[in-house]
Amino acid sequence: MSRDLSSMRALRAVTALLAVMAGSAVAQPATTAPITLQGPGPYHRLTLPLSIHGRAAYADLRDLRVRNGAGHAVPYAWLRSEAATPRIASRNVPIFALPGVDASAASGDAALAFTVRPDGSLALEGKAASRKVTDAAQWLIDLSRVKGSLLQARFEIAPDARGLFAFHLEASDDLRRWRPVGGEEQLVRLSHGGQTIERLAVDLGNLRARFLRLRWSDPQHGVALTGVGIDSVQEVEPAAPLEWSASLKPERCAADYCDYLLPRGLPLQSLRIDLADINTLAQVAISGLSDPAPTSSAVQPRPVPLNPLYALRHRQRQPLQRSALADETPLVDTVVYRLAQAGGEARSPVLALDGAVHARLRLRTSGPMSVLGATPPTISVGAVPRTLVFLAQGAAPFSLAWRSAPEAAGSVEGAEPGAPLALSTLIPGYAADKPVAADGASVVLPLMSVAAAVAPAVQAQSAPMQASSRKWWLWGALGAGLLLLAGMAWSLFASLRKAREQAAGD
Secondary structure: OHHHHHHHHHHHHHHHHHHHHHHHHHOOOEEEEEEEEEOOOOEEEEEOOHHHHHOOOOOOOOOOEEEOOOOOEEOEEEOOOOOOOOEEEEEEEOEEEEOOHHHHHHOOOHHHOEEEOOOOOEEEOHHHHHOOHHHOOEEEEEOOOOOOEEEEEEEEEOOOOOEEEEEEEEEEOOOOOOEEEEEEEEEEEEEEOOEEEEEOEEEEEEEOOOEEEEEEOOHHHOOOEEEEEEEEEEOOOOOOOOEEOOOEOOOEEOOOEEEEEOEOOOEEEEEEEEOOOOOEEEEEEEEEEOOOOOOOOOOOOOOOOOOHHHHHHHOOOOOOOOOOOOOEEEEEEEEEEEEEEOOEEEEOOOEEOOOOEOOEEEEEEOOOHHHHOOOOOEEEEEEOOOEEEEEOOOOOOEEEEEEOOOOOOOOOOOOOOOOOEOHHHHOOOOOOOOOOOOEEEEEOOOOOOHHHHHOEHHHHHHHHHHHHHHHHHHHHHHHHHHHHHHHHHHHHHHHHHHHHHHHHHO
C-alpha cells in the first residue's frame, strides 16, 4: 500500500512539472515598470528612456503596453506620429559688438548703450554705434524675430581669418538673466596638409531664447564676426532632449573601414567620433548598415520625422563616388580631425544623422584605416527618446509593460489587446496643427546590467532563433515527460490490478 501511495505522489509531481513546462512552452514572460502620474489627466504624456529599446522584444516597440491597476491594457498613441510637418526657416540676425565685463564696468552705461524697439528687436545708440568690432570681447546676437526652436548658428568671419577661436554661449529672454548653452565651442578655420578645415556652425539643440551672448574664452584670441545666420524649426510637438549612448568600440575592422554595433532600435540623430591619436586628420564616409529583414515582416514607418538639422546640412554635401551594398545606406561624408593648436585642441564637431534606425554604422576611410591613428576611433550616438500619450482608464497604479522575447512563429501579430492607436482615434477632436493637451507622467525602468541594457541588434536578430530552439526543447521535454507519465500510470494500474487479484484469491 505504501508503494502505491509513493507511486501516486510521484505521478502527481510529474503532472505538475509537465504543466509548468507546457506553460513555459506557450507563454513568454512580460516585464513591467511603474508609471508615476502628474496631474489629474485624463490624458498623460510619457517620454520613454532610451534603454527601453534594449529591453523590448521588438526594435519598433510594437510590444509596449500601458496597463492599469487591474492589469488591463489602456489606450495609447505615439506622439508626433501625425503632427504637422516641421517648418524650417533660415535668416540672418543682427549682431552687436560688446566690450568685456571689466570694460563695461569702467565705461558706465556702455553695457546699456542699446534700446529695445516696440517689436522686441535691439537698436544701437550712443558710443556703441562707433565701437570697433576688432576690439569686441563678446557679441550680442538678437534672435527676437526668429520663430520656433533654434537648430544651429552659422557664423561668418573675414575670409583671411585663420585659427581656432574658443567661446562660450549664453541665452536670455530679458538681457538680465543669462543661462549657459552647452560647454565650450570653437570656430575653426585652419590649413593642414594642403586642406582647409572649416567649422563655423554650432548646434543649438532646439534652444528657445530671444538673445544669445558669445564670450570669447580668451579675448586676445577672438575674431571679428561679420555676420550670423540662424536656422530654426517650428514644430507642433517639440522633440524631447537628445540623449547620448556610452562610448562604442568597433565590432570589427577591415583594411579601409570599421563597423560599430549600435544599441538596438535607436533613431539616430547625432554622431560623435573620438580619435585616439592627436594631430590626426582624414576624410571619412559614414554609412548605416541594416540587417536583412524577414520576408514576412511588414515595413515599419519611421518612429520620428527626419532630423531637420541633417536635412539642412545634407543638401550641401557631395557624396563620395563608391558602390554601396544593398544593406548599406550612405549618410555623411566629412573630415574628422584632432589637432593641437596654440589656442587649444581642435576636434571635429558632432555630426547630424538622418533620424533612421540602423543596426550598425560603418566608418570608411579614403585610404587605410591607419590614417585615423594606431587605435581605431570610438563613437557615441545621440537619439531623441520617443513619447507616447495614454488615457488613464481604470484605477491606478499604472505600469509600462513589454515582452522580453518576440512572439512565437505563426502567432497573429497585433492580436494582443492594447496596441497603439492613431492620435485622432485616441483623442476626439485632435488637430495635427495643435499641441496635445496632456498632463505629465514618468517611468523608471528596473536596473539591469550594462551589457543587457545595450541589447545590440545581433541579439535581436538571434532572438527568434533562440526562442524557436527553446520552444522545441520544451516540447521535446514535454513529450518525454508524457511517456514517463504513461509508464508510471501503467505500472500503478498493473500493481493495483495485481493487488485486487491477490485479494480475490485469498
